[in-house]
Amino acid sequence: MSNEEKKINAAQRLFDAIGEIDDSIVKEAENVYYRPKRSLPNIRFTRLAATAAVVLALCTGIIGGFIIGGNRPDIKEDMSNSSDGDIATDLAKNNLLKDVLFNAVENHAAEVISLDAIDFFDGEISIIWKYEGQSEYYRLEFNQNTKDSVIKNKLSASTKQIDEQTADSLGLSVWISYGDGEVVSPYLKSSNGNVGYAELFDYSPEVVPNDDFAELVKSVISN
Amino acid sequence: MEDYQIVDLYWARSECAIKETDTKYGRMLTSISISLVRTNEDAEECLNDTYISAWNSMPDERPIYLGAFLSKIIRRISIDKYRLSHSKKRGGADVFIEELTECIPSTDDVQLSYDNKLLGDALNRFLLSLDEEKRYIFVRRYFYSDSIETISRRVGISVGKVKTVLFRTRNALRNFLMEEGISL
Numbered sequence: 001m002s003n004e005e006k007k008i009n010a011a012q013r014l015f016d017a018i019g020e021i022d023d024s025i026v027k028e029a030e031n032v033y034y035r036p037k038r039s040l041p042n043i044r045f046t047r048l049a050a051t052a053a054v055v056l057a058l059c060t061g062i063i064g065g066f067i068i069g070g071n072r073p074d075i076k077e078d079m080s081n082s083s084d085g086d087i088a089t090d091l092a093k094n095n096l097l098k099d100v101l102f103n104a105v106e107n108h109a110a111e112v113i114s115l116d117a118i119d120f121f122d123g124e125i126s127i128i129w130k131y132e133g134q135s136e137y138y139r140l141e142f143n144q145n146t147k148d149s150v151i152k153n154k155l156s157a158s159t160k161q162i163d164e165q166t167a168d169s170l171g172l173s174v175w176i177s178y179g180d181g182e183v184v185s186p187y188l189k190s191s192n193g194n195v196g197y198a199e200l201f202d203y204s205p206e207v208v209p210n211d212d213f214a215e216l217v218k219s220v221i222s223n
Numbered sequence: 224m225e226d227y228q229i230v231d232l233y234w235a236r237s238e239c240a241i242k243e244t245d246t247k248y249g250r251m252l253t254s255i256s257i258s259l260v261r262t263n264e265d266a267e268e269c270l271n272d273t274y275i276s277a278w279n280s281m282p283d284e285r286p287i288y289l290g291a292f293l294s295k296i297i298r299r300i301s302i303d304k305y306r307l308s309h310s311k312k313r314g315g316a317d318v319f320i321e322e323l324t325e326c327i328p329s330t331d332d333v334q335l336s337y338d339n340k341l342l343g344d345a346l347n348r349f350l351l352s353l354d355e356e357k358r359y360i361f362v363r364r365y366f367y368s369d370s371i372e373t374i375s376r377r378v379g380i381s382v383g384k385v386k387t388v389l390f391r392t393r394n395a396l397r398n399f400l401m402e403e404g405i406s407l
Contacts, residue, residue, distance in 0.1 A: 007324050007327045008320065008321075008324060010324075010327045010407035011320045011321070011323040011324040011326070011327055011407075012320050013342075013407055014323050014326060014327070014342075014407060015302070015316065015319055015320050015323055015365065016302065017342045017343055017346060018346060018365045018366055019295055019298045019299055019302070019366065020295070020343045020346075021343065021346050021347055021350060021362070021366065022347045023286065023287065023288045023291040023292065023295075024288065024291075025347065025350050025351070025358070025362060026288070026290075026291035026294055026295065026362065026366060027288040027290060027291045028355075028358070028359070028362070029358070029359050029362040029363055029366070029367065030251070030290050030291070030294075032377050033356065033359045033377050033378045033379075102376060102377065103250075105376065106250075106254065106373070107250060131375065131376045131379075132379060132380070132381065133375060133380070133381030133382055133383070133384075134372065134375065134376075134382065169379055170379060171376075171378070171379020171380065172376075172379065
């Protein structure tokens with residue numbers, strides 16, 4: 001047996017042995033992964049505050065470090081003191097839509113579509129999404145029974161502000177096309193300023209989509 | 224339904240046990256199998272065999288993590304099925320095995336003997352030494368047999384980054400096995 005064949009045999013045994021790893025490790029990897037929020041070290045702001053203080057002190061002769069440093073928000077403290085309804089501190093609990101869309105892709109319930117092929121005036125309401133670093137778009141049409149008013153109500157109900165770290169690690173962009181040119185995103189606050197027209201615009205996520213909306217998408221997939 | 228409730232159904236020899244299992248884990252198990260056997264028909268066979276195996280093993284067994292318990296069964300069944308009907312065409316489990324050859328020390332004298340329990344314990348130690356994200360990516364690739372693109376979507380990182388993480392983790396595993404003195 002050549003060394004190459006021995007290596008393949010050894011790799012096969014390794015592959016088999018991976019099947020015997022501890023159940024808890026297998027379980028840990030069962031669901032979609034949510035990257036842990038990185039907590040910014042306070043020291044960065046302390047140094048920044050100190051630098052700003054020196055500059056201010058030099059410019060004005062006042063000990064501005066006391067003012068700046070004292071008023072500088074402590075990010076960690078800010079997060080922990082925020083009310084539960086405002087900040088999404090646990091992505092797993094508050095980003096059901098990401099799971100639902102992922103499952104739609106995995107179960108081939110979503111249509112794979114190129115940007116050129118998307119018709120914003122087809123009269124159909126659809127949810128369109130794209131994963132970071134990938135070129136494909138995915139599309140799911142809402143069924144005829146789901147009126148746009150229902151969708152708009154469920155979208156506008158979202159009030160949970162998304163924090164910056166969570167937004168950065170989201171890894172996907174999501175839009176709703178109303179079929180008449182109007183395009184919105186469930187990750188943006190419902191306002192006139194956040195309505196796009198006939199394009200899948202770039203945006204910075206502002207809110208975590210309402211679970212009711214995610215459940216609506218889920219019901220569309222299962223029908 | 225919670226895992227322990229489904230396990231209770233098996234212990235009570237209730238016919239609902241399989242139905243509840245299929246509802247909760249059917250898609251996940253099918254996904255594992257298809258990645259290895261590559262055809263829907265074979266995957267369906269493996270799934271049915273898995274349910275039979277689960278039915279026969281409970282009672283006696285009372286797994287805490289039912290999903291992990293079933294995943295191991297279908298993975299084993301699927302690999303065996305793939306090897307039985309293995310064709311010259313590249314695909315299925317071969318893809319993952321080829322990647323794992325990088326974890327085997329490049330010596331002129333690769334030994335055939337090994338201790339399965341030692342290897343299993345070592346793999347657990349190695350995986351627990353990784354950070355959560357690397358461990359997740361490695362387990363999704365080589366236990367759940369996910370494609371690189373699927374892992375990329377699951378984690379929310381680029382395909383390139385997934386490949387880099389896997390490459391480095393395979394190297395780390397090779398070094399780990401050498402340091403542990405484990406011969407494959």
